[in-house]
Amino acid sequence: MLQQTQVATVGPYYECFMRRFPTVEKLARARLDAVLKQWEGLGYYSRARNMHRAAGEILERFGGRLPETKDELLTLPGIGAYTAGAVASIAFGRREPVVDGNVTRVLCRLCRIQDDPKKSAVQKEIWSLAERLLPAARPGDFNQALMELGSEICLPRSPRCDACPLNRMCQARLHGDQAELPIRSARKKIPRYTVVVGVIRKQGRILIDKRKPEGLLGGLWEFPGGKKKRGETLEAALRREIREEIGIRIRIERRLTTVDHAYSHFRIRLHAFECVYVSGAPRCGSCTDIKWVRPTDLNRYAFPAANAEIIRALRAQ
Ligand code: SF4
Structure with a gap:
């Protein structure tokens, strides 16, 4: 639910959804129409369709339990690298990186990456960086801390560098160009x-x-x-x-x-x-x-x- 949607919007939907479909089995056995009705207004409906299909696969292929490894999670509909990394590291303590918009911004500034992170080569570089930085202990906490740092301190417009625990090692801050990073290519016109x-x-x-x-x-x-x-x-x-x-x-x-x-x-x-x-x-x-x-x-x-x-x-x- 949190893909592309803010926590404040998701909250009430999450509560209702969990009351209606409290287990993987209940969700898997529900009619898609009922799932979509519960999702109505939240947008990006492919998430609901994928979650419904994923519940069916978890029941069939994994005996009703969410798999723990990133590779297995990636085989489920709707789960990409971000969600697989987040679930594997936060829920199951696996050493897997997580890269979202916040982490991208922090890493682009920390390592002063001077190219558009939307480019796939740059994305790859950021994922590999996130993997190298990941400690063996408490990888889930580390991932959440990095995301939190991006959402609370390393803000898009005015990063709060004085309050940042990484400020001594941040390359962008050292060069004074943190506000110009990450690089954004010109946006395409929206039809x-x-x-x-x-x-x-x-x-x-x-x-x-x-x-x-x-x-x-x-x-x-x-x-x-x-x-x-x-x-x-x-x-x-x-x-x-x-x-x-x-x-x-x-x-x-x-x-x-x-x-x-x-x-x-x-x-x-x-x-x-x-x-x-x-x-x-x-x-x-x-x-x-x-x-x-x-x-x-x-x-x-x-x-x-x-x-x-x-x-x-x-x-x-
Ligand atoms: S020092 Fe500033 S720019 Fe660098 S990571 Fe911290 S908040 Fe972001």
Whole structure:
């Protein structure tokens, strides 16, 4: 849960999640829909899907116990070098390094690495450095101390060097360029898309569809729609998307709401319209399920954050 998300946000989700799925077995045997519903609003849903799959594998391949070695942990879905190192060292006392954003910053300054740590060669260098620095005793504590040093003392903008226990050996401090490290290459421009969706009604029910299990927001439910093409009006884009993706014709009644949402690699402006079903039999173009549901039942399905905003706007009416 803490991958890409702050502790303060994760706290309540963690509590609820552990109440609902207190053991690996309970999580493994739960339906993915139930897991995604519990995760709703936390974002980066691949984490929930991976955790669910990992629970199944832990049950099947490791008799229900989390493996202790980094190599075995790395075979589980959703566990990369960082998580494997953290679990192996902190939970099981294995001598494995951990490199996150905080550790990267500390090591770049401590050893005055003058290249962008996002480059894979530099990443490799930082991991090998972290491994060499790791003591044989209490590697988990050492890793946590390094992460804590980055989050509390070696701050991104104004590192508190006077309070730093490493200040005598820090190369960047010695050269006075700690504020310029780590090196950041120019950021790529984040693409923005305009998306249109329809809240389509028929005899008191609303049409929702389920995204494919893999990829962005996989396995979540949504209101049908898609990206607007250049030169199209919002309404024309919506009619086209619904015809192409769902195979039905609709009449657009009114604009319901507009939601801005940021994902990790792009941003969207999502325009939701209230629509009425006109003709055709709904079918899944790129979804895996499609349903007419009562408005009061919408809360039984897991929706991405931008769609949850649409539901709030519907309720506010
Ligand atoms: S001396 Fe300053 S720059 Fe160096 S590790 Fe400590 S806080 Fe970071």
